[in-house]
Amino acid sequence: MILDELRAKARSEPPKGEHVASLVIDDDDAAEAALEGALAYLGADRSRRTLRLVIEGAEVGYLDRSDLYTSVTLRTKSPGDSAHAGLPGPPRYRTIRLRCPIEGCPDSPILTATYDEENPRTCPAHPGTVLELET
């Protein structure tokens, strides 16, 4: 139960002076792909240390890079490796990065593993604003 583990680790106070991305996980099955994406995001820039965690639509708090590593590294291959590389067809869950089109949005970017083109996500900070898929 990765999600319970993450909920238990989340802190309630936001980091000072750091813009945090949002990590959105809709269900336990999607957790691994979402976490892989989160680690890749954090790994790309050393100044990124914390993520805002949203599980099943509820904001649960903030997680540090070290919390993610201890949750993920035992379960997945090396962070950043795509477990789905080379598979034909789109996998059900993959690492997805969304961004809000509004400049300076506090919730952007949003890291997740589920995306429905028929019913695109909207920005939590800007209700009604559809998030754009980053590739």
Ligand SMILES: [Zn+2]
């Ligand atoms: Zn926004």
